[in-house]
Amino acid sequence: MDERPAIDFAQLRRLVHGCVAADVERALAGAGQLGVRDLAALLSPAADAFLPQMAHRSATLTEQRFGRTIQIYAPLYIHNFCVNRCAYCGFSAANRIERRILSAGEVAAEAEVLRAWGIRHLLLVAGEAPARLDAERLAGMVRILRSRFASISVEVQPLSVADYRLLFAAGVAGVTIYQETYDPEVYARVHEAGAKQDYAGRLAVPARAAAAGMREVGIGALLGLADWRAEGVALGAHLAFLRKRFWRTAFTVSFPRLRPAAGGFAPLAPVSERDLAQLIFALRLFDPDVGLVLSTREEARFRDGMIGLGPTRYSAGSCTAPGGYGHTAGAEEQFAIGDQRSVEEVCRAILDRGFDPVRKDWDQTFQEFESAA
Amino acid sequence: MLTIAGRTFRSRLFVGTGKFSSSAVMREAIEASGCEMVTVALRRVDLADPADDIMRVLDRERFFFLPNTSGARNAEEAVRLARLARAAGGGHWLKLEVTPDPRTLLPDPVETLRATEILVKEGFVVLPYINADPILALKLQDAGAAAVMPLGAPIGTNQGVLTRFQVEIIVEQARVPVVVDAGIGAPSHAALAMEIGADAVLVNTAIAVAGDPVAMARAFAEAVAAGRRAREAGIGRPQTTAAASSPESGIEFLRTDEGGR
Secondary structure (H helix, E strand, O other): OOOOOOOHHHHHHHHHHOHHHHHHHHHOOOOOOOOOOHHHHHHHHHHHHHHHHHHHHHHHHHHHHHHOEEEEEEEEEOOOOOOEOOOOOOOOOOOOOOOEEOOOHHHHHHHHHHHOOOOOOEEEEEEOOOOOOOHHHHHHHHHHHHHHHEEEEEEEEOHHHHHHHHHHHHHEEEEEOOOOOOOOOHHHHHHHEEHHHHHHHHOOOOHHHHHOOEEEEEEEOEOOOOOHHHHHHHHHHHHHHHHHEEEEEEOEOOOOOOOOOOOOOOOOOOOHHHHHHHHHHHHHHHHHEEEEOOOOOOHHHHHHHHHEEEEEEEEOOOOOOOOOOOOOOOOOOOOOOOOOHHHHHHHHHHHOOOOOOOOOOOOOHHHHOOEEE | EEOOOEEEOOEEEEEEEOOOOOHHHHHHHHHHHOOOEEEEEEEOOOOOOOOHHHHEEEEEEEOOOEEEOOOOOOOHHHHHHHHHHHHHHOOOOOEEEEOOOOOOOOHHHHHHHHHHHHHHHHHHEEEEEEEHHHHHHHHHHHOOOEEEHOOOOOHOOOOOOOOOOHHHHHHHHHHOOOEEEEOOOOHHHHHHHHHHHOOOEEHHHHHHOOOOOHHHOOOOOOOHHHHHHHHHHHHOOOOHHHHHHHOOOOOOOOOOOOOOO
């Protein structure tokens, strides 16, 4: 099976910037499933005038499909080593930072802190350094953690189908892997060295995770690198491609905006809150069933304001440095977070907005684990 | 009174516990609905945790818990969930949901039948969520399902009983109770389901995301009761006036005497 969609970024950029108000009106008037052209119209500069209508439609669709709920999760950073040199990332091999990898015991201790805060959906994150953390070692950590959490997902280096199967059998339910940017020119520019330089190779990874049987696969683009409107159309095209081929898999889309990080990288193409909101609404209208993630990269005021308008999943209490929850030792964070509230405070804010912060919406019982322990 | 697997229910409205804005609103709406059976997603609750937000607010003496296997994508997963739920004190009643497509959440008929066969043998009271397929309903009934739960429309769509024609066949053929589940978006839809002979309806989204979930729960309770009463009273079939006013019945040639004998 083909693994990657055909994405002609330059053509998508022309498409999205060529849309006029009539295209937006047509996209909003359509009764059925929106196509990529409709998505482009909703992401176009012409759609800015329709933002209130888009927000309303997005809120209605989200409520209908997901109810008045927001699912809560937290990331746990295992290490900050990386073989890649990516201009925007604090973990870049080019940066002289304090690096650290947690032992299985330290990972369990960090996880215990999150559990005590009420976190039941865990995202294990690591830089890309297969020699430090391969699938086998990661699976070992998951086997220790799995009985303590409703679901465990991973955001690590790209793996083979066999490795994803190994992780799935160990208790991993989901894989998050971002293309970072769908613009091949910008991609080549910001990925200065390392395995991640392979644009086409990376584009094939979400399909591999789905093919391995993962329950959920998350894709995303790092906002601030290329034209966000065209990134949005590309994300939608990638999502539609995956949906058609992996109908048993649930998908999520994330919208990480660049945050200050070691290396001092300045965004190449800044994205405002209003832009980000348009992107979220457009994706919701394009796919009423997709999970939309809004992480602690964004500040509290914006996250609170967006509750109910489209996003379905919020991280909370996050720290992006390995060992950061137990404050066992200082290692560099991946980026500075924008919403520094505790899990409890985030949940309270969600409740105050009339939404239920759902901490558990999965169960490890769904998966049959391999017997090896 | 409605009887399922020997257990009687005064209310013919079942309510789902998902999508509410808080557990407090959920409890209030469920109380207002007058329902006696609530369905709870096993993925959502922690049966072992007394502090669980759903388990904590609902009195299990007053509301009979019907755990569901929402999220299961094949028979094995559903069976495993059911066994663990029973072991954790979730009881032996089960709303069986096998929905391999996370987008439409439509039920898989093959896996649902397979899981029903396994679970019935293990002593579970199985209420399978199905598409409104009359033959499948018959097969599930033969396999020992305690009720069948055909959908009115895909889950969460509020479209009403789009499957009316098939539901009517299912009702006509069923030996077990028929509970119309999913797609019911307004009290009038629930009333219609009851009028065409459903034994009960299950509602979740339409109550949970209503402007006032508590008032909506009450409205559903009234609609279900009215629809049931109408069914029992005997609803006249809509007549086609063209036929009624036709001057020729086509049998005028029939002689009333003994004819040419």
